Amino acid sequence: MTLSLPTDSDLCAQLALWLPEQRWFSGKSLTLSAVRLRLREPLIDTDGFAAEQVVVDVEFAGGPAQRYQIPLAYRVHPPEALLPFALPELDVDPVPGTERPVVYDATADQEVNDHYLTALAEQQTLGSITFRTVAGSAIDTALRSRPIGAEQSNTSIVYGEQLLLKLFRRLEPGINPDLELHRALADSGCEHVAPLIGWIESELDGEPLTLAMVQEFVANAADGWSLAVNSVRDLFVEADLHAAEVGTDFAGEAQRLGEAVAHVHADLARQLGSTHAAVSADTIAGMTRRLDAAAAIVPEIADRRVAAQAVFDKAATAAPTTVQRIHGDLHLGQALRAPSRWIVIDFEGEPVKTIAERRLPDSPLRDIAGMLRSFDYAGHHSLTDFSTMQDSQREFRAKEWTTRNGSAFCDGYASVAGTDPRAESDLLEAYLLDKAIYEAVYEVRHRPNWLPLPVKAITRIIAG
Numbered sequence: 001m002t003l004s005l006p007t008d009s010d011l012c013a014q015l016a017l018w019l020p021e022q023r024w025f026s027g028k029s030l031t032l033s034a035v036r037l038r039l040r041e042p043l044i045d046t047d048g049f050a051a052e053q054v055v056v057d058v059e060f061a062g063g064p065a066q067r068y069q070i071p072l073a074y075r076v077h078p079p080e081a082l083l084p085f086a087l088p089e090l091d092v093d094p095v096p097g098t099e100r101p102v103v104y105d106a107t108a109d110q111e112v113n114d115h116y117l118t119a120l121a122e123q124q125t126l127g128s129i130t131f132r133t134v135a136g137s138a139i140d141t142a143l144r145s146r147p148i149g150a151e152q153s154n155t156s157i158v159y160g161e162q163l164l165l166k167l168f169r170r171l172e173p174g175i176n177p178d179l180e181l182h183r184a185l186a187d188s189g190c191e192h193v194a195p196l197i198g199w200i201e202s203e204l205d206g207e208p209l210t211l212a213m214v215q216e217f218v219a220n221a222a223d224g225w226s227l228a229v230n231s232v233r234d235l236f237v238e239a240d241l242h243a244a245e246v247g248t249d250f251a252g253e254a255q256r257l258g259e260a261v262a263h264v265h266a267d268l269a270r271q272l273g274s275t276h277a278a279v280s281a282d283t284i285a286g287m288t289r290r291l292d293a294a295a296a297i298v299p300e301i302a303d304r305r306v307a308a309q310a311v312f313d314k315a316a317t318a319a320p321t322t323v324q325r326i327h328g329d330l331h332l333g334q335a336l337r338a339p340s341r342w343i344v345i346d347f348e349g350e351p352v353k354t355i356a357e358r359r360l361p362d363s364p365l366r367d368i369a370g371m372l373r374s375f376d377y378a379g380h381h382s383l384t385d386f387s388t389m390q391d392s393q394r395e396f397r398a399k400e401w402t403t404r405n406g407s408a409f410c411d412g413y414a415s416v417a418g419t420d421p422r423a424e425s426d427l428l429e430a431y432l433l434d435k436a437i438y439e440a441v442y443e444v445r446h447r448p449n450w451l452p453l454p455v456k457a458i459t460r461i462i463a464g
């Protein structure tokens with residue numbers, strides 16, 4: 001049976017209707033004005049079944065365009081389980097003698113996902129798309145695929161609980177930092193990341209385009225956020241015990257996590273270089289820009305703008321510090337506790353920054369501040385009313401838990417790095433404040449009832 005695949009313009013019209021409904025589409029609050037095809041590469045073309053690797057630029061009224069990867073598959077009678085992934089149909093007649101198939105998100109189709117594995121194992125080149133594996137890694141094409149259930153900014157597929165393929169949805173020109181840093185860490189033999197197996201890349205406008213990354217799947221792992229939250233919950237249940245006395249005390253894990261992060265930083269510095277210099281004017285200017293932008297969105301920040309700027313100005317005169325490639329968006333959800341060690345994942349950096357910005361060297365203190373903020377979140381998020389903190393006993397215990405685990409994390413970091421991040425207190429405070437300001441904007445946009453959490457931190461930091 002010959003399939004009549006949609007024309008480029010029909011496909012763009014279908015995508016314009018479908019994209020705003022997707023979890024990973026970050027243009028939901030903008031008015032979409034056009035979808036333009038940038039890449040449409042056949043992946044599979046058999047009797048009655050086809051798949052394509054598609055990249056589009058999405059344009060918006062009065063805003064910059066965004067680029068997305070959308071693997072698409074085509075079947076005339078797809079199994080019912082695939083129908084929720086279908087694009088809206090257009091009322092177009094098929095070419096005589098052909099059948100018009102249903103178009104759907106190919107990442108939901110096991111046959112397409114199996115095909116990725118074969119293409120990787122054979123290091124295929126399909127038009128402008130190349131499938132690559134790290135020297136020495138063998139791929140078992142018999143592994144069965146399943147999509148990972150989590151709500152994510154990208155789409156991940158697990159193969160036989162052994163491999164994880166992460167398809168990047170939002171694309172930008174240039175190598176994706178997640179791949180770049182995993183490659184550097186693989187070269188250094190770092191034990192605290194999931195080993196890199198391969199990647200899928202293309203080229204557009206003369207620039208590389210990272211489409212996907214394949215890593216070992218860390219089986220039987222728990223993520224740091226869930227472990228930390230369990231520990232806090234148990235502390236709240238045991239009204240008479242201190243954090244150190246509860247069975248799920250997290251401090252040992254926090255210390256080991258600090259050690260793991262220090263190893264990752266040391267390996268990144270060894271592989272990609274580091275410098276020791278005065279705090280750069282660009283760093284402080286970046287913090288100020290973020291503060292000004294946040295003040296326009298969050299009134300609680302506008303009220304504290306002058307005091308916040310003073311924290312950044314103080315950091316500008318801090319002693320020389322180390323600058324190198326870092327994780328860039330570190331929090332407890334980016335750490336997996338594998339049976340034998342902590343594994344740090346998702347080196348893409350902060351989603352609000354461009355890839356060029358995320359690839360700039362920065363202070364390791366940014367990552368440390370990210371994790372310390374996460375301990376603050378874990379300690380306080382379950383208090384029922386953030387704004388009044390009615391339960392002063394719980395508030396006291398949340399603070400105790402946060403301080404205990406933040407200290408343990410820094411102790412662990414210092415034991416490996418040889419320098420204690422707390423010694424650079426002015427700069428660390430500035431990174432903590434910068435992160436809390438970022439979080440306030442994030443919460444306003446995504447979880448408004450969590451806003452008091454970063455706002456309380458901002459208030460605390462500026463009070464000194």
Ligand SMILES: Nc1ncnc2c1ncn2[C@@H]1O[C@H](COP(=O)(O)OP(=O)(O)O)[C@@H](O)[C@H]1O
Pocket residue numbers: 148150152153154155156164166194215216217218219221223333336345346348
């Ligand atoms: N190598 C891995 N092994 C096991 N699970 C993983 C691995 N990498 C990621 N995950 C799981 O997938 C989730 C999303 O991964 P992440 O890299 O943060 O994707 P995204 O950028 O889409 O948020 C993580 O929270 C974790 O549960």
Ligand SMILES: O=P(O)(O)O[C@H]1O[C@H](CO)[C@@H](O[C@H]2O[C@H](CO)[C@@H](O)[C@H](O)[C@H]2O)[C@H](O)[C@H]1O
Pocket residue numbers: 153225329331332333350351370373374375377378439442
């Ligand atoms: O999804 P990403 O990993 O890119 O991160 C974004 O979402 C995070 C929330 O899921 C957000 O993190 C904030 O909330 C966490 C608890 O849910 C907390 O552990 C973090 O410390 C806090 O920053 C993150 O900021 C945002 O970029």
